[in-house]
Amino acid sequence: MSEMRWHPLLEQWIITATHRQRRTYHPPRGYCPFCPSSKARGFTEVPRAEYDIVVFENRFPTLQQHPPRPAVLGSSLTPVGVSRGICEVVLYSPEHEQTFAGLPIVQIYKLVRVWSDRYRELGARRFVHYVLIFENKGAPVGVTLTHPHGQIYAFPFVPSLIERELAASRRYFSRERNCLKCALAARERRERKRIIFSSQYFESFVPFYARWPYEVHVQPRRHVQDLTQLTDGERWSLARMLKRVTQTYDALFGFSLPYMMLLHQQPTDGHRHGHYHFHIEFLPPNRTADKLKYLAGSETGAGSFSNDTLPEQTAAALRRAMRRVKS
Numbered sequence: 597m598s599e600m601r602w603h604p605l606l607e608q609w610i611i612t613a614t615h616r617q618r619r620t621y622h623p624p625r626g627y628c629p630f631c632p633s634s635k636a637r638g639f640t641e642v643p644r645a646e647y648d649i650v651v652f653e654n655r656f657p658t659l660q661q662h663p664p665r666p667a668v669l670g671s672s673l674t675p676v677g678v679s680r681g682i683c684e685v686v687l688y689s690p691e692h693e694q695t696f697a698g699l700p701i702v703q704i705y706k707l708v709r710v711w712s713d714r715y716r717e718l719g720a721r722r723f724v725h726y727v728l729i730f731e732n733k734g735a736p737v738g739v740t741l742t743h744p745h746g747q748i749y750a751f752p753f754v755p756s757l758i759e760r761e762l763a764a765s766r767r768y769f770s771r772e773r774n775c776l777k778c779a780l781a782a783r784e785r786r787e788r789k790r791i792i793f794s795s796q797y798f799e800s801f802v803p804f805y806a807r808w809p810y811e812v813h814v815q816p817r818r819h820v821q822d823l824t825q826l827t828d829g830e831r832w833s834l835a836r837m838l839k840r841v842t843q844t845y846d847a848l849f850g851f852s853l854p855y856m857m858l859l860h861q862q863p864t865d866g867h868r869h870g871h872y873h874f875h876i877e878f879l880p881p882n883r884t885a886d887k888l889k890y891l892a893g894s895e896t897g898a899g900s901f902s903n904d905t906l907p908e909q910t911a912a913a914l915r916r917a918m919r920r921v922k923s
Contacts, residue, residue: 598658599666600677600752608756611658611679619656621740630743632690642687649703649710650687651748657683659749680723682750686710687743694744695852696731697842704835711748711859712823712831718750719864726751726758726863734854736881736888746857754863761860762872769871775819777873780804790911793840793918797833800841802911807901809883810848810910812841815875822861822874840918841878847917849885856880 600609620629633643642650653661659681670676688699688707699707715727731746732739754762768776784791784801792800792812800814814837816830826834845853856879862869883889883904894900 597667598660598663598679599668600679602670602675602677604673606756609677609753613656613658613679616656616658619740623741628692628741628743630685630687630741630745631692641685642690647687647690649689649706651684651710651714654683654685654747657681659683659751677752679752681752682718682721682724682748684714684718684748684750686714686729686746686748688746689744692743695842695846696733696744696857697839697846697852699744699839701832701835701839704839705832708823708826708831708834708838712826714748715822715861715864716824718748721750723752724750725865726754727861728755729859729861731855731857733857734852734881736854737856739854754865758860758863762863762869765871765873775871775873777815777875778819781815781817789908792844792911792914793837795833795837797830798837800837802907802914804907806903806907806910808879808881808889809903809905810845810853810878810880810914811907812878812914813875814838814841814878815873820874821869821872823859825874838876840921843921844914844918845878845880847920848914849882851885853880853882 597612597614599612601612603610623629627637629641631637631640632646633640634645641652641655659679661680661682663678663680666676666678668676688694688696689703711729715729718724719727728749728751729746765776768774768779772779780803781799783804790802790804792802797818798814798816800812802811803813816826818830820826845855858877858879860877861874862872881888889904894902
């Protein structure tokens with residue numbers, strides 16, 4: 597069963613997807629549904645002996661193109677809707693032990709192009725109002741299939757967190773006639789304390805307001821709203837930046853660091869969002885090499901984040917780790 601139920605206190609949709617209880621959970625060693633099919637391996641999600649980058653619909657989607665009717669009737673107080681949308685899986689490489697950080701830059705460049713194409717195609721569908729491209733990496737963030745992959749969710753609504761970002765950037769633009777993210781990036785460049793790495797077209801930094809200890813934001817210097825507006829040179833620059841950030845994470849504690857990578861782009865709801873600035877957020881759960889940050893009472897119950905580290909100190913640690921990365 598899959599449906600959307602309205603949360604009247606938070607004014608946001610909650611999606612139920614009971615069929616996802618049956619999804620693949622830590623398959624036995626030696627079998628991976630994302631590796632290429634072979635006689636030894638058997639049939640997988642990719643019925644080919646090899647591949648480059650693959651995109652396909654998730655077999656256990658949170659949102660469905662042809663969803664069933666809701667199991668319950670809604671009301672004016674608690675509306676119910678069909679969970680119509682699209683969930684896709686993006687396989688980065690046929691190599692099972694590969695990670696994003698280990699991908700060649702040309703492969704990441706191809707991936708950026710794939711992301712752009714999927715954003716454009718999915719966003720053009722009338723019922724899709726927001727396209728979220730993301731990667732969950734590592735067991736601490738709930739990953740059950742370790743093959744290098746990301747996901748794409750095409751929502752029939754604009755998620756509440758994105759709505760808050762849009763509202764904040766809209767208010768700032770109305771008041772200052774300037775982009776909020778551009779203004780924040782300019783401050784980071786002036787102070788230099790939280791910058792990790794800057795290139796001609798992109799920059800990465802630990803934000804002044806970081807919620808997670810080693811949170812890093814990557815954003816274009818030029819004011820663009822989504823991936824489709826990037827030039828080819830900017831795509832190559834983004835590929836290099838993403839490789840550098842993920843390599844730096846792996847050098848930080850000496851192991852492949854878990855993280856959530858989230859691409860924040862403008863909605864595809866038919867409205868104009870010229871005030872919005874495309875950016876990518878990396879949210880690793882580690883606060884030390886052997887300790888994780890958990891969302892406990894204050895974060896989950898009140899939405900009030902607390903950070904056990906100072907962004908200036910974590911940025912310095914990331915810069916030191918970056919210097920250990922072999923270019």
